[in-house]
Amino acid sequence: MQGLLRAALIGFASSGKTTLFQLMTSARETARAAHGKGEAVIGISKVPDARLDRLTAMYNPKKRVPATVEFTDLAAAGASGGAQGLVDVAAYKNADALVHVLRAFHDPAIPHASGSIDPARDAQAMEDELILADLGVAERRLERLERDLKKGRSPELERERDVVTICKAALEEGRPLRSLELKGEDLKRLRGFQFLSAKPLLIVINLDETQLSAGGEAATRIDRASEAAGLTSFLSRAGTAAVAVCAKIELEIAQLEAADASAFLADLGLKESGLDRVIRASYDLLGYISFFTVGEDECRAWSIPRHTTAQLAASEIHSDIARGFIRAEVVSYDHLMARGAMAACRDHGEVRLEGKEYVVQDGDIINFRFAT
Ligand SMILES: Nc1nc2c(ncn2[C@@H]2O[C@H](COP(=O)(O)OP(=O)(O)OP(=O)(O)O)[C@@H](O)[C@H]2O)c(=O)[nH]1
Ligand SMILES: [Mg+2]
Structure with missing residues (x-):
């Protein structure tokens, strides 16, 4: 299924990846404990959709099947070494999007690998890691292509070499491949390489509770949070979007009864749950839409690219x-x-x-x- 959206959670140690994973997938702590560190854990998130709710009320079907998003959670390997070792190329390879959980919350009990809380620094460090990983891939591919071209020229090989050369040049300038405006066949060629910096990037700014509840509309708050975190220029890049959460508090809220949960969300000035906001931001970033199938047996939402x-x-x-x-x-x-x-x-x-x-x-x- 090409429509199943796969998102990989990435980020520094203790940035809140697993907390967000639990928020997104309602995974229980115990289920998590069964897996060793370093192992990827996959969870399924049910996409909240008020339209599917109304269709279900209309058809009263035996089954209501929401669209789903698959999240992969992986412990940060570079627990003590800063950004190095953050990137697990194999684990992120099949992801449609990378979700960078960026620590902005302060908690002296949870030390940061780099010694201080600096979201803009971490965002850039992660970007550099993705670029570095891609540069390795591009260089190896280019060497191979040159060798093959010596054996025999073909327009396809030549075009591929040209595209990879463009990619390599961008990466060497520190530009992620998301920022390249490749089209049609070239874009398809690029997909085959599974370059990490080419994948759409959703930055989830994990805020303090006080930062999150600082009044105003959610959109304003994200703007303010990104500005405070020094992320504004970062987020104006192509293929990049942001959403602000307070993973810890929102996970606690998500575990309450529905009525209590909405009261707490309202207290924080939030109209939607963290799950709703992160999913919506992912859909917007990836340009996904939903269609529905309805009937007495089943009402179901499907996600597809626009x-x-x-x-x-x-x-x-x-x-x-x-x-x-x-x-x-x-x-x-x-x-x-x-x-x-x-x-x-x-x-x-x-x-x-x-x-x-x-x-x-x-x-x-x-x-x-x-x-x-
Ligand atoms: N104060 C505060 N603490 C948080 C927040 N989000 C997560 N934490 C705490 O930070 C610690 C680390 O969170 P995790 O979700 O395990 O972080 P992680 O990114 O999965 O960490 P690794 O898997 O080790 O890389 C936990 O004790 C969380 O409860 C937050 O928004 N505010
Ligand atoms: Mg974790």
Whole structure:
């Protein structure tokens, strides 16, 4: 499934990765203790979606299936050595996005490997590590390409060498590959290398409780937190986004009963849970949207990259549906809600028949017709 979003948590030791992981995946501490340090732990996060809630209320299905995001948590290897050894290339390889948990909270009981709390320094140190790892990959690949080109020239090999050369030059200037504007085939070539600095980067600023509750709209607060942390210029880079959390407090809140939880969130001036905010930021960063399938058996949300065609969207559900694709019956979420029932949408001509190449829109409710 290409639509399953995989995010890898990265960061300095004790920055709050595991705390955020628990917040995102409702993983229990005990489940975690079963794994040794250095081992990657994978958890599934259910994407909160009010639209799926309303569809479920409308259809009263046997099952409600939310979209999911997979998070990988890994203990920082460079516990005492600063940024060195932070990057585990193999563990991050298949991630669609890297989530850098950046420590901004102060706690004398939890020493920082570099001796002080300095989010901008840590953000840059991580960026440098990603760049360094990629530079190694680019150099090795380039040597190989040169060798192969000596044996026999081919346009594909030459193009690849040119692209890797562009990448290497950017990396040597300290620029992450996210900032390169490669297109089409070149972008595809780049994907094959699994360069870490090419992956979209979500920075989760892990704040003190007092910083988080310092009033104002959430967006303002993130701006202020990033500014205070010296991250503003960092975050204006392509493929980079930020969200502020207080992982420890928000984990405590998430473990309360729903009613108490919303009261505590309101006290902190937050409209949404940390889970909601981090997921939303990830979707925005990656340009993911959701479509729905509905029925008496199951109401389900699916995530796909924006601009996905109906046939590709069908392949999310099953390759057979994509292969035998005939038509997609599509109604928008807003139309369905406005009419209150699918039959009424049908009567008003709001259920469209779309072909393979139709570009699925956020909130589309789709019934795929296919031949087996
Ligand atoms: N005060 C405060 N403490 C926090 C916050 N987030 C995490 N901590 C604490 O910091 C310590 C380290 O948190 P973890 O989530 O284990 O950090 P980690 O990044 O997973 O650490 P490693 O796996 O060792 O790399 C724990 O004692 C947490 O309770 C926070 O927002 N505020
Ligand atoms: Mg950890």
